[in-house]
Amino acid sequence: MSINDVSNPFIIGKYLSDKYFCDREAETAFLRKQIINGRDVALISPRRIGKSGLIQHFFHQEDIIEKYYVFYIDIYATTSLAEFVYSFGKEIYEQLKPQKTLWKEKFFQVITSFRIGFKLDAMTGSPSFDLGLGDIQAPLTTLDEIFAYIDEADKPCIIAIDEFQQIGEYTEKNVEALLRTKIQRCKKAKFIFAGSKRHMMSNMFNSPSKPFYQSAISMGLDPIPMDTYTDFACHLFRGNRKDIDEEVVKTVWSMFDGYTWFVQMMMNELYASTPSGGHCQSDMINEAKKNVIMSQEGSYKDLLSNLPPKQKIVLQAIAKEGHAKNITSTKFIKKYNLNSASSVQSAIKLLLKNGLVTQSDGVYRVYDYFFAEWLSTIF
Numbered sequence: 001m002s003i004n005d006v007s008n009p010f011i012i013g014k015y016l017s018d019k020y021f022c023d024r025e026a027e028t029a030f031l032r033k034q035i036i037n038g039r040d041v042a043l044i045s046p047r048r049i050g051k052s053g054l055i056q057h058f059f060h061q062e063d064i065i066e067k068y069y070v071f072y073i074d075i076y077a078t079t080s081l082a083e084f085v086y087s088f089g090k091e092i093y094e095q096l097k098p099q100k101t102l103w104k105e106k107f108f109q110v111i112t113s114f115r116i117g118f119k120l121d122a123m124t125g126s127p128s129f130d131l132g133l134g135d136i137q138a139p140l141t142t143l144d145e146i147f148a149y150i151d152e153a154d155k156p157c158i159i160a161i162d163e164f165q166q167i168g169e170y171t172e173k174n175v176e177a178l179l180r181t182k183i184q185r186c187k188k189a190k191f192i193f194a195g196s197k198r199h200m201m202s203n204m205f206n207s208p209s210k211p212f213y214q215s216a217i218s219m220g221l222d223p224i225p226m227d228t229y230t231d232f233a234c235h236l237f238r239g240n241r242k243d244i245d246e247e248v249v250k251t252v253w254s255m256f257d258g259y260t261w262f263v264q265m266m267m268n269e270l271y272a273s274t275p276s277g278g279h280c281q282s283d284m285i286n287e288a289k290k291n292v293i294m295s296q297e298g299s300y301k302d303l304l305s306n307l308p309p310k311q312k313i314v315l316q317a318i319a320k321e322g323h324a325k326n327i328t329s330t331k332f333i334k335k336y337n338l339n340s341a342s343s344v345q346s347a348i349k350l351l352l353k354n355g356l357v358t359q360s361d362g363v364y365r366v367y368d369y370f371f372a373e374w375l376s377t378i379f
Contacts, residue, residue, distance in 0.1 A: 009236040010268035015056035022232040040191040042205045045221030047196040048261035069157045076163035082139040110149040113142045160192040165200040180211035223258025244280035314347040319375035324364045
């Protein structure tokens with residue numbers, strides 16, 4: 001999607017330009033300061049609050065584009081070192097592919113274990129990355145080659161690894177120590193380690209017994225302030241021959257505690273529901289939320305059908321409570337006809353691990369606000 005193709009300025013799930021990006025000026029400046037001064041960063045904050053967007057925004061700054069190669073690797077779905085290596089190598093090649101540099105031409109020369117995936121496009125004659133995960137036969141060797149290749153770069157690199165805590169879940173036991181050693185020896189790259197599971201990330205970077213202890217500057221991410229986002233949203237409406245009441249934006253922001261993705265999704269729907277020259281008012285909010293939930297209903301039903309019964313009833317109880325405290329108490333168990341404290345405890349561990357529930361300061365809530373609303377109304 002190009003800027004000229006934008007029909008709805010409330011962009012979902014991607015970064016397009018700073019025109020459609022709200023604020024984060026202080027956070028962008030903080031990242032710039034750390035990276036330019038040779039420090040790695042551990043960016044720790046909940047999912048859907050804007051970590052990926054911030055990183056992409058930082059990567060699109062003119063001075064960063066000019067001085068660095070930038071790479072963004074999302075390892076949320078990876079489960080092993082081989083999958084990590086595959087994602088790492090593929091991202092580097094795909095980012096360099098459009099560029100005409102001598103460094104790009106060396107890719108398959110240095111990373112020799114990727115040569116099995118070296119193909120020439122029949123139409124253009126240019127090389128392509130035609131490699132399957134099963135072709136990673138020796139991930140340690142390939143990882144060494146990738147880091148050797150990075151150190152041959154003709155300008156410094158910034159490598160962002162999103163959902164970095166996932167390496168702690170890999171089948172291999174020594175991945176943290178292995179990566180720490182490789183990264184420590186890498187002279188041409190600085191790293192941004194982004195993660196959404198606060199406890200795991202804090203443990204990785206703040207525990208003296210962990211390989212990444214004090215290896216990066218920690219950085220949190222709070223919701224964009226309500227007034228700042230309200231100005232941004234109103235500006236996008238009014239710049240496209242539509243209008244919106246400020247109270248509408250503030251109500252939506254409050255409804256989702258300022259979590260960027262959910263707020264943007266609602267604003268996207270409200271913008272789509274407002275005709276050209278029209279005025280978006282408060283009475284449109286519930287219908288917009290209903291439309292968003294209905295568009296996701298199929299996936300919600302599938303998700304729920306695959307949950308074990310004990311997890312399902314605890315999830316439903318938390319959804320109905322909204323922000324649930326003391327979930328193993330007799331009061332909570334009786335209120336929602338749950339089995340026992342031990343049953344709730346075992347269910348919540350799995351719900352937290354699978355990202356369906358989030359917990360902060362003893363308060364639990366269903367991670368997806370729209371899913372929570374759907375659950376609370378159908379059960």
